[in-house]
Amino acid sequence: MTAGSDQQRCIxxxxxxxxYASVEQRDRPELRGLPVLVGGSGNRGVVAAASYEARQFGIRSAMPATEARRRCPDAMFVKPRMSHYKKVSREIFRVFGEFTPEVEGLxxxxxFLDLTASLKLFGAATDLGIRIKERVKEETGLNASVGIGPNKLVAKIASDLDKPDGLCILFGSKIAATLDPLSVSVIGGIGPKTAQRLDGLGILTVSDLRSAPDKQLERVFGRYAARMRQKASGVDDRPICSHRPDQSISAEETFSHDQSDPAVMRRKLADLAQRVASRIRAKGLQASVVTIKVRKSDFQTYSRQRRVTPAVRDEATLLRLAVDLLTVWLVDNPGARLRLLGVGVAGLSDAAQLGLFSDRSERLECALDSIRDRFGEAAMRSGRPREQD
Ligand SMILES: [Mg+2]
Structure with a gap:
């Protein structure tokens, strides 16, 4: 459905x-009311999640552990328990499934939940929002913030406005009234650098962005200028793409020294793509979304993704797509020093029956996988140049 059609969506x-911090405080009462940081506490550790008590010290996720400790020496560091969080996540997504089958895990x-069809069943958007929060709380004991609007863009901004434990519903004239005075940085795709450039042009708010002259927007956004003006008007036609976040596979690695050499980055991608591809095949899956994760030495973290058809399951294609994504990112971030790189896939579905190996290279990869399983990763590394890390 497009924004121009008669029936309005409800997203x-x-x-x-x-x-993560809330799960730890739920499970360990002695942590409640304290500044809790989930993440690595070591020299190169990073805060993965900060409790609201810790945020009062200006601590945010993706901040280096050393900096967090400087800001709050009494903060309690807790080691992440990813498999536990995944379990809780499955409970949360089960609740989402009570309201709609159209769930896009981020x-x-x-x-994102497409509630358009659910409105008839459950009543007004506000009732639905309240009910979703209640059900999540009943099942997990945790607070969710919910934003509801006619599209993803508005819903995403809305969920952040009332945090924590928020509920914000934006339709019709409330959209412009709410978005207009906000900083341009609430719009997806406008990072700190772009916000700074816009600032230099006197474009500070969403309202400024919407009414800026074409020439200015084209200078900053190139061929995306019209799209950005649409976003500033709260228009967004993107559909909900149902897939669950636990149906994703990824591998990432922190370099032992920050890296700015693209050749080293590509070798790391090759390593990561191989690990991801072999896990995809081991589960008999294929992937329709390929992502890379890039963390710079200043801890700014980016992810770039691309939807692909046909779905991929072989290492060579996965690597080519990951390299493409990184190459485009490097154009925007020339000379960047990287701390971490990751490769991931999502949109997983069962692969076409094996035995119908599409080609010889895939057969070979499956054979290599089984050797890796028996003899370990190191056995298979000899053919590829190793970096220092
Ligand atoms: Mg969150």
Missing amino acids: AHVDMDAF SLDEA
């Missing part, structure tokens, strides 16, 4: 509050 963005604790 929710649900985002758990300080998810991460373990965040999803």
Whole structure:
């Protein structure tokens, strides 16, 4: 359905509050009311999640552990328990499934829900929002913030406005009234650098962005200028693509020294793509979304993704797509020093029956997988140049 059609969509963005930290505080009462940081506490550790008590010290996720400790020496560091969070995430997504089958997971604790058809069953958008929050709380004891609007863009901005434990519903004239005074940085795709450039042009708010001259927008956004003006008007036609976040496979690695050499980055991608591809095949799956994750030395973290048809399951294609994504990212971030790289896939579905190996190279990869399983990763590395890390 497009924004121009008669029937308005009803899209929710649900985002758990300080998810990992809240799970730890739920499970360990002695942590409640304290500044809790989930993440690595070592020299190169990073905060994965900060409780609201810790945020009062200006601590945010993706901040280096050393910096977090400087800001709050009494903070309690807790080691992440990813498999546990995944379990809780499955409970949360089960609740989402009570409201609609159209659920697009963005991460373990965040999803878009298309509630358009559910409105008839459950009543007004506000009732639905309240009910979703109640059901998540009943099942998990955790707080979710919910934003509801006619599209993903508005819903995502709305869920953040009332956090924590928020509920914000934006339709009709409330959209412009709410979005207009906000900083341009609430719009997806506008990072700190772009926000700074816009600032230099006197474009500070969403309203400024919407009414800026074409020439200015083209200078900053190139061929995406018209799209950005649409976003600033709260228009967004993107559909909900149902897939669950636990149906994703990824591998990432922190370099032992920050890296700026693209050749080293590509070798790391090759390594990661091989690990991801072999896990996809081991589960008999194929993937329709390929992602890379890039963390710079200043801890700014980016992810870039691309939807692909036909779905991929072989290492060579996965690597080619990952390299393409990184190459485009490097154009925007020339000379960037990287701390971490990751490769992931989502949109997983059962692969076509084996035995119908599409080609010789895939047969070979399956054979290599089984050797890896028996003799370990190291056995298979000899053919590829190793980097220092
Ligand atoms: Mg969250």
